[in-house]
Structure formats: structure tokens, C-alpha cells
Amino acid sequence: xxxxxxxxxxxxxxxxxxxxxxxxxxxxxxxxxxxxxxxxxxxxxxxxxxxxxxxxxxxxxxxxxxxxxxxxxxxxxxxxxxxxxxxxxxxxxxxxxxxxxxxxxxxxxxxxxxxxxxxxxxxxxxxxxxxxxxxxxxxxxxxxxxxxxxxxxxxxxxxxxxxxxxxxxxxxxxxxxxxxxxxxxxxxxxxxxxxxxxxxxxxxxxxxxxxxxxxxxxxxxxxxxxxxxxxxxxxxxxxxxxxxxxxxxxxxxxxxxxxxxxxxxxxxxxxxxxxxxxxxxxxxxxxxxxxxxxxxxxxxxxxxxxxxxxxxxxxxxxxxxxxxxxxxxxxxxxx
Amino acid sequence: xxxxxxxxxxxxxxxxxxxxxxxxxxxxxxxxxxxxxxxxxxxxxxxxxxxxxxxxxxxxxxxxxxxxxxxxxxxxxxxxxxxxxxxxxxxxxxxxxxxxxxxxxxxxxxxxxxxxxxxxxxxxxxxxxxxxxxxxxxxxxxxxxxxxxxxxxxxxxxxxxxxxxxxxxxxxxxxxxxxxxxxxxxxxxxxxxxxxxxxxxxxxxxxxxxxxxxxxxxxxxxxxxxxxxxxxxxxxxxxxxxxxxxxxxxxxxxxxxxxxxxxxxxxxxxxxxxxxxxxxxxxxxxxxxxxxxxxxxxxxxxx
Numbered sequence: 276x277x278x279x280x281x282x283x284x285x286x287x288x289x290x291x292x293x294x295x296x297x298x299x300x301x302x303x304x305x306x307x308x309x310x311x312x313x314x315x316x317x318x319x320x321x322x323x324x325x326x327x328x329x330x331x332x333x334x335x336x337x338x339x340x341x342x343x344x345x346x347x348x349x350x351x352x353x354x355x356x357x358x359x360x361x362x363x364x365x366x367x368x369x370x371x372x373x374x375x376x377x378x379x380x381x382x383x384x385x386x387x388x389x390x391x392x393x394x395x396x397x398x399x400x401x402x403x404x405x406x407x408x409x410x411x412x413x414x415x416x417x418x419x420x421x422x423x424x425x426x427x428x429x430x431x432x433x434x435x436x437x438x439x440x441x442x443x444x445x446x447x448x449x450x451x452x453x454x455x456x457x458x459x460x461x462x463x464x465x466x467x468x469x470x471x472x473x474x475x476x477x478x479x480x481x482x483x484x485x486x487x488x489x490x491x492x493x494x495x496x497x498x499x500x501x502x503x504x505x506x507x508x509x510x511x512x513x514x515x516x517x518x519x520x521x522x523x524x525x526x527x528x529x530x531x532x533x534x535x536x537x538x539x540x541x542x543x544x545x546x547x548x549x550x551x552x553x554x555x556x557x558x559x560x561x562x563x564x565x566x567x568x569x570x571x572x573x574x575x576x577x578x579x580x581x582x583x584x585x586x587x588x589x590x591x592x593x594x595x596x597x598x599x600x601x602x603x604x605x606x607x608x609x610x
Numbered sequence: 611x612x613x614x615x616x617x618x619x620x621x622x623x624x625x626x627x628x629x630x631x632x633x634x635x636x637x638x639x640x641x642x643x644x645x646x647x648x649x650x651x652x653x654x655x656x657x658x659x660x661x662x663x664x665x666x667x668x669x670x671x672x673x674x675x676x677x678x679x680x681x682x683x684x685x686x687x688x689x690x691x692x693x694x695x696x697x698x699x700x701x702x703x704x705x706x707x708x709x710x711x712x713x714x715x716x717x718x719x720x721x722x723x724x725x726x727x728x729x730x731x732x733x734x735x736x737x738x739x740x741x742x743x744x745x746x747x748x749x750x751x752x753x754x755x756x757x758x759x760x761x762x763x764x765x766x767x768x769x770x771x772x773x774x775x776x777x778x779x780x781x782x783x784x785x786x787x788x789x790x791x792x793x794x795x796x797x798x799x800x801x802x803x804x805x806x807x808x809x810x811x812x813x814x815x816x817x818x819x820x821x822x823x824x825x826x827x828x829x830x831x832x833x834x835x836x837x838x839x840x841x842x843x844x845x846x847x848x849x850x851x852x853x854x855x856x857x858x859x860x861x862x863x864x865x866x867x868x869x870x871x872x873x874x875x876x877x878x879x880x881x882x883x884x885x886x887x888x889x890x891x892x893x894x895x896x897x898x899x900x901x902x903x904x905x906x907x908x909x910x911x912x913x
Contacts, residue, residue, distance in 0.1 A: 290740075290741060290744060293741060294741065294744060294745060297745070298750070298753075301750070301753060301754070301757065302753065302757075304757055304758075429893060429896055429897065429900075430889075430893065432892075432893075432896055433840070433889050433892040433893035433896055434885075434889045434892075434893075435844045435847060435848060435888060435889070435892075437847070437848060437851040437864075437867065438867065438881075438885035438888060438889060441867070441871055441874070441881050441885065442881070442882075442885060444874065445874065445878040445881060445882075449874060449875055449878055450878070456874075544746070548746060548747065548748045548749070549748075551748055551749070551852075552848055552851065552852065555851075555852060566749055566752070567752070567852060570752050570753060570756050570854070571756075571853075578749075578753060581749065582746055582749045582750065582753065585746030585749055586744060586745060586746050588746075589743075589744050589745075589746060590744050593744065
């Protein structure tokens, strides 16, 4: 198991390098010139020096190598500096945003909490709703509850977040006036009232994202439970005289959770991608909104770094899912 | 050995597709989904021929109207008829969906068949598929649209250019699941006796793939086709919604939804129609796919 994990970790390195190269080369084709906004009265040689100041003067492979060094060598040093108060990264050049001229990672760290709060909370809520629904609809297969559950999860699959989000804004913000339509990120929770305000502004984005998670996970939970409910060991457990709740909630559930846990792990990076749209709808200034802004402003270092962070998340959670599968299911042998 | 009553059957045996159709008919949701999808396609493509208003006709005196007999869905801030715009938008959305699905299917089947059939290419192509699966797709789609919009616009004109761009971008980023499923099926089929028989009479690789392998992997391909349409329509709408899709004077459902969010307070019903159109289309296609999967699976059929 350990050797498998190590092998996968080693294999992830070339994958990530290749992905970063693909993203870099794609951005290299960008026709957008960062100097486009500079007035025409600025002489060309000054423009050329401005381009060099942005790090654009050198050939592609050198710039790619510099980006790699900045991202993988200098940024971790900055992280260590911030954690332990050392001065490893003193005077070294970090990945700078063209929009703000400040380090990209600093902005990412500023935006991360909003995304994590909204996205993370919605994923937890979605999982908590999906599991009981899946369990019960498998236990009462083809009952009214199961049929309704199927229909609702079909709707969850089909209604895109940019419609469901706008739709709940119309109902709860415009028509009823119960909830705010814009997420206020400067809001601080200090006492009960501010906590309630925070809760009110989080309800809609969390529910919109959770609907999608619930739709997929409850289907998966149901299918996995159905696979296990007809197995021989379930009959044995019943024949031993165990109570029905023990049979279903201990014996069947534990075995059904194995594939579901890996699907939950695989869904984490996807939810970050999906959050790009939801953040746009509810005006949450998180990572997704940062990416859209950077794309529209032609801020290539920012786009490159953010896209690569998404790729790291995907590779990492794929790895976690595979390892979890091996740990949870003793029938799976990787070596 | 008992004698057959009539050694030459006088009726043709029931074909596979007849069985599939019989099974498909028992899935009420799938039949309904198919009918609704065909209805949407018909309205969207035939409607503009019948409807008197043009989607781009501006009548500033009758702007911001509610539902009336002349304009059943009202008009927008420039007095353009919403029903006509919905139909024109649907044409684009549905065409993008179907074309992107076809492209993704073609790429996916090609990669799947080649990597399943030719052992030497298998490792390379599957690593490529894994790499594509590890790419963050929505950010990459946004970047692709941003980068290639201008060159394609100058090469093909604004409308065709953006159409090619969006169809290409969606197709290039959604072929991987199809490739994996097809490869798995081809690997299993390759060991079957009929392939051995065909090989022993000297069938070459091209004919083997076209005559024997491809017809047998049609069912997973058809199921991923339906899911592909749904995926492509949602992705196109998402791009348009983020303001990186089709230009404003060229309506699609996602673009109409995006434009309508500016008037959320005054005219909430404008958001409603494109949203319902997208959701209904995707829902019907998903149900269709669900029924097709059941009908094409011989283990479920006949139960």
C-alpha cells in the first residue's frame, strides 16, 4: 500500500509538469498584449523596457523554467517564512500579478477563505443530505420516496447553477425579500446578530451548490446500497437475528460506503470548478471570481497559477481517492 | 437431434433493434423525454419560419412589454420579441450541443477503438486520456475562448468563428469518458470468437473495425451521445453566462439568461424562459439517455 502511494506520488510529478507546460503554452498563444493599455505617446524603447520589467523579454523555455522555480521553489519558502518567521525568501522574485503588481499567492490566500467557506460548507451539506436519501431510497426501492428522489436528482443534474442560483434570487430576494442576493465578504461574525446575517447570506449559494452534490451522490449511494442489499452476508446477518437497523446501518452501509467515499473525494476538485459560476451569480469574491477577473484583464501569471492550482487539486484528489479505495476495501490489492 | 419443423424459417428473426425499441417503450420517462426533446428541436427550427417577428428586429416603441397576444413572452429592453429570440437562441444552443457532441463522440470513439484494438498505442493513448481528465476544464475552456476568439473571428467572420471555437473547445474537452468506455468494450470484444473467425478469413484491420467492432460498441456510444448533448448545452450556456460565449447580438439561451440578470428586479420573468428552456432540454435528454441505457443493456432487457 505504501509503495503504491509512493509510486503514484512520483508519477504525479511528471503529470503536473506536463499540465503546467500545456497551460503555459496555451497562454503563450495569447494575442492580448499587456502593453495595449499604455498610451501611444510612450516611445517604443520605453515600451520594450516595460515588457522586460514584466518578464516578457526572454524566450519561452526560460520563462517557463522561471515560473516553475518561482512556483515550486520560492513560493514554498515564502510559506515557511510566514509559518516560522524565517527569512528564506528574502529578496527573491515571486510570481507577480500584472493587474496589481503584488504576488499572486498573496491574493489567492486572501480569496481562499470565502471560497472554502461557501464551497466547503455546501459540499458538507450536500453529502449530509445525499447519504440518508440514497440509503432510504435503496432500502425502499421503487417506493414513492424513491421515485421522487430519482426525479429530484434528475432535476439537480439538469438545472445548471446559473439558472437555479438566479431563480432562488428571484424568489427569496426579489419577491419575498428574505435573503440578501449579494454575498458580503467584509462581514465579520462577532456576536449572535452578525452570525445570523452571515447565515442568511450563505444559505442561497450553499443550497445551490449542495443541490448538485446531492443529486450525484444520492444516486451513487442508492446504486451502491442496492448492490449490497442482495448479497448473501445480508441474509446471514438477518438469519442470525440481528435487528433490521443493525443489518442496514452497520453491515450494509459500511460496505456500501467504500465506493461512495472515493466518489466524494473525486468530487472535491469538480466542486471548485463549479463554484466559478456560483461565485459569479452571488458575487462572492472567491477564487473563481478572481480567475474570471484575471482572464478578462489578460493577467497571464494569475491565470496560469490559478489554473495550475485547480490541476493540482484534481491530481491530488484522484490520488487520495485511489489510496482510500485501497485502504477501505481489503479485496483490492495494488501490488 | 430433433428435426426442425421447418428448416428454413419463413419469418425473419426479431432484430436486435426491435427488442431495444420494445424495452425503450416501457420506460415512460425516456419516451416522454424523447418526445419533449424532438418537440423542442422542432419548435426551435421550424418556429422562426412561421413566427412573424425576427429575432434581431428592433421596435423601440414597444420595448419592455409584458405578455400580450402579439408578443406571448413579451419584449426586451430594445423591443425585440422574446419568443423569436428564444427560438433563435435555441437554434444556436441545440446546434452547438449536437455538433459538439458529434465531435466529442468522434474523437472519443477514435481514441477508444484505436487504443483498445492496437495494443502498442494503448499505453500512450490512455496516458493522454488521463492527462486530459486531470486538466481543469472550465478554466481552460474560458482561457481557450479568450485566446482564440479574435483570430477565428477574423478568419471566419464573427458568427461562424465563435461557433467553431465553442464547438471545438467543448468537443476537445469532453471526449475522455467516451474513449474509456469504448476502449473497455473493444478490449472485451477483441477476444470473442466472431473476431477470430473474421480474422481467419483474412479480414484486414480497417474492415475488422468498421464491420465487426464498431457496430458492437454502438450502444455505449449512443448513451454517451445523449449525455454529451446535455453536457455541451450546459457548458455553452455557462460560457455565455460568464460573458465569454457568443456576442450580444447573437442570442443563445445562456446569453439571454445573462442579459436578463441585469433586469432581475424589474422583469424577473425574462430570466425564467431561457432557464426553463435549458433545464427542460437537458432534463429530457438525460431521461432519454437513462432509457436508452436500460434498453441497450441486454441484461436488463426482457425483464
